[in-house]
Amino acid sequence: MSDFILYEQDGPVVTLTLNAPAKRNAIGSRDECEEVVAACRRIERDDSVRCVIVTGADPAFCAGGDLKSMRDRSGMMSGQGPASMRENYRRGIQMIPLALYDLNLPTIAAINGPAIGAGLDLALMCDMRIASDKALFAESFIRVGIVPGDGGAWLLPRVVGMSVACEMSFTGDPLTPEQGLKVGLVSQVVPHAELLPAARALAARVAKNPPQMLRMTKRLLREGQHTRLDTLLEMSAAFQAIAHETADHKEAVDAMLNKRAPNFTGE
Structure with missing residues (x-):
């Protein structure tokens, strides 16, 4: 394992931090996907947990897929032919929405920086989203010549509506924090230094309930x-x-x- 995920618990609240800041927390290997899934399974087995925060180590929330892995056909992008690539997705990045979106507890995405491609979809898998004023949102698969491969085509319209989802998906253009707030992608935008305190305050309001x-x-x-x-x-x-x-x-x-x-x- 690569310690891609930091798992911290404070009382009934668990914070999961994507911890690969040098590559802007991009997800590039099956091991990294398995760490996210393992963290979700650990949470499911722990009755003391009442709320989960998902965030990234600065400067990004998650840059999505690893472009170098795509270029070099390494990590999750290794193998030959369409059948091999299909299994890479099914056994890799697609395991994350099955684990995180279906997590049987309230989840909060604390979006501390750019959430791009699969990184935006990761935030969409959470129930609630709070953004730093340094955040940026883009469903940018089209910009690198691929399609949403990890559930974004299902998740995004449910959060922002079909028209906005189509515009974001067909153009790949990013949204600012204020634009994200306007279309309902996030419920709060706060100064960067206040992001985690705001997420923890919301988690505390949730976790005080049965x-x-x-x-x-x-x-x-x-x-x-x-x-x-x-x-x-x-x-x-x-x-x-x-x-x-x-x-x-x-x-x-x-x-x-x-x-x-x-x-x-x-x-």
Whole structure:
């Protein structure tokens, strides 16, 4: 392993930092993809985690794919022929959206710098996005003669709408932080020095809530993007039946009625 991902936990909040600043945190090898996936699996197994922040080591959030690997046909780009390249994607970069987007906990992308190509898609895999005033966003696959290979064509329209997604994808033109805020790509733009404090403050607001209800709410929001209303209502009724029987639900009601701060245990 290359220590591409730094895994830090502070109470119920885990921060994952892409840690290859010399190459602007570009993702160029299967090992790097596997580190991201392994971090997500570690989080899934840890009931103490209630929220996750994903960020990059300055100066970039993630520059996307490694252009040198593309040029040299090395790392994830190695092998001969279309069949080999298809498997490189399936066993490499495409493992990340399957792990991160489907993570059963609320996630926040703290976008500290340029998020380009696969780097933008990485941010889109998160539930919430906060940007530094040094951020930049580009769905730039077209600029290097390829197509979105890691789920961007599915993720981007769901965040910014089809028209903006098409404009970004067909031109490859970047958006500034202010433009990203305007189209709903991010919910906040803050001064660079305030980015992680802002992300941690949002994570704290999330993490103070009952952990099992956070997980079930996340699942309902995810399923609601592609299922029928009647199916989602059935799932909601089942989840609600579970929620009503938890100690955390009873604690929440008692705390609200008695005007005190609740203490949630995940029970």
